[in-house]
Amino acid sequence: MIKSEVKSLDEIKEMLSGYHKILNTGCGGCSSVCLAGGLKEVNNLNTKLLLSYQADKAPIEIDGFTVERQCEIEFLSELDALIKPYDAVLSMACGAGVQYLAERFPEKPVFPALNTKFVGVNKDLGWYEERCKTCGDCILGITGGICPVSMCAKSLFNGPCGGPQDGHCEVDRDIPCAWINIYDRLKSQNRLDNIHKIYASREWQDQVQGRIVLEAFKDRYIHEEKK
Numbered sequence: 001m002i003k004s005e006v007k008s009l010d011e012i013k014e015m016l017s018g019y020h021k022i023l024n025t026g027c028g029g030c031s032s033v034c035l036a037g038g039l040k041e042v043n044n045l046n047t048k049l050l051l052s053y054q055a056d057k058a059p060i061e062i063d064g065f066t067v068e069r070q071c072e073i074e075f076l077s078e079l080d081a082l083i084k085p086y087d088a089v090l091s092m093a094c095g096a097g098v099q100y101l102a103e104r105f106p107e108k109p110v111f112p113a114l115n116t117k118f119v120g121v122n123k124d125l126g127w128y129e130e131r132c133k134t135c136g137d138c139i140l141g142i143t144g145g146i147c148p149v150s151m152c153a154k155s156l157f158n159g160p161c162g163g164p165q166d167g168h169c170e171v172d173r174d175i176p177c178a179w180i181n182i183y184d185r186l187k188s189q190n191r192l193d194n195i196h197k198i199y200a201s202r203e204w205q206d207q208v209q210g211r212i213v214l215e216a217f218k219d220r221y222i223h224e225e226k227k
Helices: 009-015 039-055 073-079 095-104 178-188 192-196 215-221
Strands: 002-006 021-027 061-067 088-092 110-112 114-124 127-132 211-213
Touching: 009 039, 021 039, 039 061, 039 088, 061 073, 073 095, 088 095, 095 110, 110 114, 178 192, 211 215
Parallel strands: 021 061, 021 088, 088 110
Antiparallel strands: 002 114, 114 127, 127 211
């Protein structure tokens, strides 16, 4: 599932500068599940924007409409009869949804209200962790179903570095070492011979595993994150 976070109000207002009639479009898919861009979030953002523009004494009209999924063309057709009166469209979907919306309505400026963070899983209520970099060359069959590209801060392909302590990564002590977990998994499956296979390293940036814990749930997980 794709995980996203809402951009700052100032950044959204800067993108919308010069436009006075806005349609804020939500997505009932991934964005809704991670509490970033569903019906509730569309309404909340619209309220914040209206109050902010009122404080600035700036005239603006903002409406909201949420489709089932912005990444599927049949659901975007719901907007065909609605979009004409608007100067610009705000999208509360992932980057794929924003692009698809812009492709569907090329005559309208479409702006992202979210930052798309990563492809991840629901670790718990309000807690999401990255599990896939969508690198296009999946090796999960070799590494026991644990991805060293997204789970290892250095994306090492050939075993751990010299830095792990007590089973945790030297880059972030709150994150378990991916390769120790890979070793343990392969050992339990009698497949440790995979460790001896050598693979060419890749160049990757920003490899610390992504994590989102919603503000409302941080107290719930403060102890879990330190394990």
